[in-house]
Amino acid sequence: MAIGGSYPNRHLLCLFPLIFVTLITSVYGTCQLSFEQDNKLYNYSLTKPIRNFPHGILSEDGFYKVAVNGTVLWFQLCDAMIFNHDPPTCVDCGDCGGISRCGMGCSALVANIIGGYPVCTTLGYSSSTFFELIDKTDPLKGITAKLFNRGSKSNCSLAVSIVCDTNGVQGPQTLELVGTCDYATKIHHPSGCALIISSHGNGMGWFGTMLILILFFLGVYLLGGAVYRYYSLGIRGIDIIPNLEFWASLPHTLQSSFTSLVRRFRGPSHGHRSSYSPVNF
Template sequence: MPARRRIAFWALVASLLCFEPVLSLARGACELSVRWRDAIYNYSLASPTSNHPHGVLSEDGFYKVAVNETLLWFQLCDQMIFNHDPPRCFSCQDCGGPSHCGMKCSALVANNIGGYPVCTTIGGLPNQHIALIDENDPERGVIIRMSASGQEKFCSLSVSVFCDSVKTQVPNSLNISGSCDYATMLRHPSGCAKVSSVNGKGLGWFGTLIIIILCLLGGYILVGTIYRFFFLGIHGAEAIPNVEFWLSLPQRARGMLDSLGRRFRGHTRDGRGSYAPMNY
């Protein structure tokens, strides 16, 4: 790789790393930040802890719930992995097929139909969403909802993760509503939020928006300058994209301020003229 392109490549990598905090805003369905009263509640269910290196994720690669003739397998924040005891059921095409059943989705349910176990995919990783269990009490925990739409019906799974900093309780119950809506719950320390006090301080949404805009603008100028300098061979100030526009900004801003000043002075004179004293 030529020296110029190698330098450009690493410069682009560095610029992307600089934007990693901004891009992280779009990360996974298992992270949530909620402001309630004078505190920020931060949930990160997949983050490791001292006793749970995988967070709320099952170390087996899946959770399993058996109620009557219904079997449910699911994993939170990821797809399922089966190193043992894989699902053995029909109609597993949407979740890995017969040879890798359960490996391509986040939730799978098997029901006994005509004496045979028939599988239905009820959750996928892209369709996982997190919210508070109780909007008026963020300390209770969070609920993760996932869904999947098959050829015949729309199915969903809701998993309530209650905050319990002392012990862990795996799911052992299953509620079924409608034709294909399932719900279960577990208790886990990862369901507890990290709370930080704000006391009215901080940037707020407007300050955060300004920072994001400035970062995106800086990234545009940086990447454009690198591309024009190393790949198009443009040197000097001309390597900056739209350099004429950026150089004209101070003059444009000054002209706008002068125009506003003239309008303000004009309105002031008109106001004084309307109420000028009269000589009789």
């Protein structure tokens, strides 16, 4: 006996892949930056797989870490942090996963020693990240990711400069306190290098446009003729192609025309025997 509720469940199951793709796109879609400058289109895609780095900018450890003068910073770009080892131990971690999952509920966390204990402050989330150029006059230098945490307790942020480096990865080694709760660091990574999608030139030009128009109208002619011959004339098989004899003979016609044109410019070959020979009487 069929259960009436099985059909809605079946449709819901079919939607799961679409929901999953939408979620992934919404997260990773924020890790892109594109702009046009001097007739060049620059595109940065931090999560795009590249050679030797299948996860793009994402740290395979689940986080980046830097410690300077007793201050420890953990962060992950384009995703939340994951700790399989060396997790943060903080007194206060309520808005970044709590004590049992400290660091796994945000994308950037900093710990400062206060009163002899490490007190953690959330600096930002992947959903509150935006990107800008490190140097507007030199787009190839890299981009800066800025993470924010605008909460009731404090307004904090983290700026990570992703310097373009095609030779490999160099993790964060410096940490600056720019404001009261604003930190800055930098890494070197190939994902910080821009991909120039198009440069110099204003389109395909008149020849490319004309070629596309010719191919378009040719396609319309063939498709329209085939439909007409199929439904109106009842023709089946390969004969539904309009002017089939012409298209079948076209390669031979082009070859003959090309050969004739070459002979006209080159003249008769040395092995060619004339139809007329001089005769001595």
